[in-house]
Every structure is written in C-alpha cells, then in structure tokens.
Amino acid sequence: MSFVDVRVRFAPSPTGFLHVGGARTALYNYLFAKKMKGTFILRIEDTDRERSTLEAEKAIMEDLEWLGLLWDEGPYRQTERLSLYKEHALDLLKRGLAYKCYCTESEIEEMREEMLLKGIAPRYNGRCRDLSEEERERFEKEGRKPAIRFKVPGDGEITFEDIVRGHFKFSLADIGDFVIMRSDGIPTYNFAVVIDDHYMGITHVIRADEHIANTPKQLLLYEAFGWKPPQFAHVSMILGPDRSKLSKRHGAVAISQYRRDGYIPEAMNNYLPLLGWSSPDDREIFSMEEMIEAFSLDRLSKSPAVFDIGKLTWMNGHYMRSLPLEKIYEYSLPFFLEKGFSMNEEWLKKVVFVYREHTSTLREMVEEALPLIRFSLPFSSDVEEVLEGEDVPKILEAFLEVFYPFKYKEVSSSEIWELLKEVVSKVGLKRGKVLFPLRVAITGRRSGPELYYIIELIGIKEALRRVQEVLSYIKGK
Secondary structure, three states, X not given: OOHHHOEEEXXXXXXXXXXXXXXXXXXHHHHHHHHOOOEEEEEEOOOOOOOOOHHHHHHHHHHHHHHOOOOOEEEEEHHHOHHHHHHHHHHHHHOOOEEEEOOOHXXXXXXXXXXXXXOOOOOOOOOOOOOOHHHHHHHHHOOOOOEEEEOOOOOOEEEEEEOOOEEEEEEHHXXXXXXXXXXXXXXXXXXXXXXXXXXXXXXXXXEEHHHHHHHHHHHHHHHHHOOOOOEEEEEOOEEOOOOOEOOHHHOOOOHHHHHHOOOOHHHHHHHHHHOOEOOOOOOOOOOHHHHHHHOOHHHEOOOOEEOOHHHHHHHHHHHHHHOOHHHHHHHHHHHHHHOOOOOOHHHHHHHHHHHHHHOOOHHHHHHHHHHHOOOOOOOOHHHHHHHHXXXXXXXXXXXXXXXXXXXXXXOOHHHHHHHHHHXXXXXXXXXXXXXXXXXXXXXXXXOOOOHHHHHHHHOHHHHHHHHHHHHHHHHHO
16 A cells, blocks of 8 residues: 555544543544555544534534644535435345334333343344334334344354454354434444445544444444455553543543643644654654654554643643744733733743743743732732841842832843842842842742843833832831
C-alpha cells in the first residue's frame, strides 16, 4: 500500500463534549494520516436521535479546530445517509442473510433475564429467525414494526489481527443474531459504521479498546457484503492516577474546559499522544511536526495509560515559556479582556513577558497579573500581617523619598532595580527584609515576579500612590 492510500476517520457521536479519550483518538488518527501522507476524515455519528444535538456537534468541531486537527474530508453525517443503510439492509434481507424481527423490548428483556438465570451469557435466541408467513402477518396486524437482524452462523469462529493487541478469536456461538436496522428505520452502530467505512475507503480503524467487542460483528458484515475490512488498531484505556476509570475527579473534563482553564493546544497535542504511545528516543517534548515524524502504530501500548493532570500542567508551563511571545499574547488576550485589562497591546505583551515565567496556564498568568490593575485595602489577613512589622513605616517612607523624584519619568526595570537597592541601603536592613514588605504594599500579594518588573508595569507614579496609601493605612491603625 502506498502512503497516499491511507484513509482514517475520527467518528464522534454528538451526544456530549469532546473529552480526553476522544481527543487522543482523534490525535492518533490525525498523526497517522499525516505521517503516511494520507487522508483524515471527520464523520459525525448522529443516529442517536434522542441524545445527539447540533450544539454538541458544533462544540466538538470547535475543539478539533482549536487543537489544530483539521480534517481533509467531511464532516459526513450518518443521518444524511439513511437511504444508503436501508438499501444495504434490504440487500441482506433479499439474500437471506438477515430477517425481520418482531420481538418487543419487553420480550427481549424476558429472554435476557431467562438466560441470566440459567447462567448463560445473554444473546438473542433467534425466536423470529424462521417465522412462517402467517406469523409475520399476525405480528404486523398487531401493529408491530419489525427491526432487521443479521443472521449469525451457528458455529465456527471469527478471527482478526489487531495492530496493537495481536490475535483475537471469537466464537460465533457467543454472538447471537444482532439488529442492523431498528424498527424506526435507523441503523445500529455496527451496521452504519461498516457501510460508512467501506464507502469512505477507510484503510485503518484506530479507536478505543472498548470497541473490540464490536469488531466480530463488523467483520461478519464485511464478509456478508464481500468487502475487504480495514486494519484495526484498538488503543488502550486511560486511567486516573489511582488506576480507576478516568473521571472528572481525575481531570477528565471536556477539552473545552481545558481551553477555559487556560491550557494551550500545543501542550494538549504533546501530552495526549503520550498516553499510550512511546517515543523512539524517550523524549517527552514534541512539536506537532516532530510528533508526526516520530509517530507509528507499532509503538502504541496494550497497557492502560495513566492521566496525570500535574504532568499536563507542567508541560503547559513549558510551552507558556518556550513559544513565541506573540503566540502566548494571542492565546491570553481573551483572558486579559475578560478580567478587565484594557486593550493595550504593547503593555500587555510586557505583562505576558514578565508573568509567563512564573505561571503554568493562561488563566493563572492573568490571575497573577491582576494586582497590576486592581489595588484596594484592606488586604487579606495573611498579607496584612507582613505590614505589622515595626520597620515597615520606615521602609515605605524610604521608598517614597527615593522614588519621588522619578514620579513623572519613564524608568526601565534595570534603573528601578538600582533605585530599590538605594532604598535597601537607606533603611539599613537586609534586602529581603525591605523588598518583601514593599512587594506586599505595592501588590497586595506575598509573591510574584521581581518587584522592579511590577513597578515598571504600573509606573512609578502609581507605585508611589499605593505606598502612600498603605503608609497612611497602617499609621491609621
């Protein structure tokens, strides 16, 4: 097979948001397509009419676009292809490979309970498989609308080789005749996916290992139509740090929530593939281009991967500091505007330059920078206790004295640092004993970037105003 022949698909169901597992599946498909110079297809599997929504579909596509996983074809929607599924279901009926099933939901549930009581794995017992014409007419006079079931051969095995997990073997006796078209004319997942994958020319199906149980049914359908099946690669589960199923308490929130929390796409695209794929040289930091170059299906792991929100946050911090300043500014601008910062591009880029060195997410960076635009007394109790030191009034007065001559001047951070050293010398205390109370007085925070950067960002005039206000406040107390 030449590189250009590879065709893969990401096929989400628009019944909810794009979560970590789905985003990782999309990434694996995208990376493989790009590595093989193939085609990445987006297919919306929206046949669950009760739960599928246009809002969810739109949100999924927005998250894929945010991640940069732009599809080459699509989006295709299954609800726009219903006539194709019906045509193929009728073909199987005509060829005696499927039959109409008139069983009600309650009758099927009775079958299931009866089998469970006997210790048998539940499956359809074939009640409608050999109905007479009279029985079919009687059911239809009762108003029963039939589903269509596929006839599974009574014995034998079905096998396939999985790229990740190796050899699988299933006994046909354990499968049972399965529904391919519901009574409302909507195809089931296994039926629609086979027809879609065939007509879309899908060569490789890369999906979560929860779909392994679906594979034998799909292979039976490929065989019934005389079609060549794709190659399958079932990727491992993602677990929480306690090795239980990944859930919200572990950080398994929607990708859109990570966006709102200030994570950036470069970090998500780097971290998620590492959950179940190992790089050839044990590296952890990859650009998208490097990831595409290094990616291969044979390095996907059979073992479950453990999601670590701390590792993702660390990686996000790495990209916050290493990506071009212009890009981080663009990513962070909505967060700044949301918090009330004015649209001053030159100044905000300086803020990003200073604060990205000390933070790990865009939201954290903006929260840390809030003292630049918000200042009000009283401070929190743990901050105010710093101002209770007996030397604090002397420190604040020394600051006012040294900095006042520069009130209306533009002074660089390096020049401000020299002025701060002059304050330290004037007070006669160790540097930390002087700068710590000054930081608290100017920002209302116990920590943050270097004080000379903060003073440069707010301006000496504003720094003097704040120090004077704090001095009056502590004297008034």
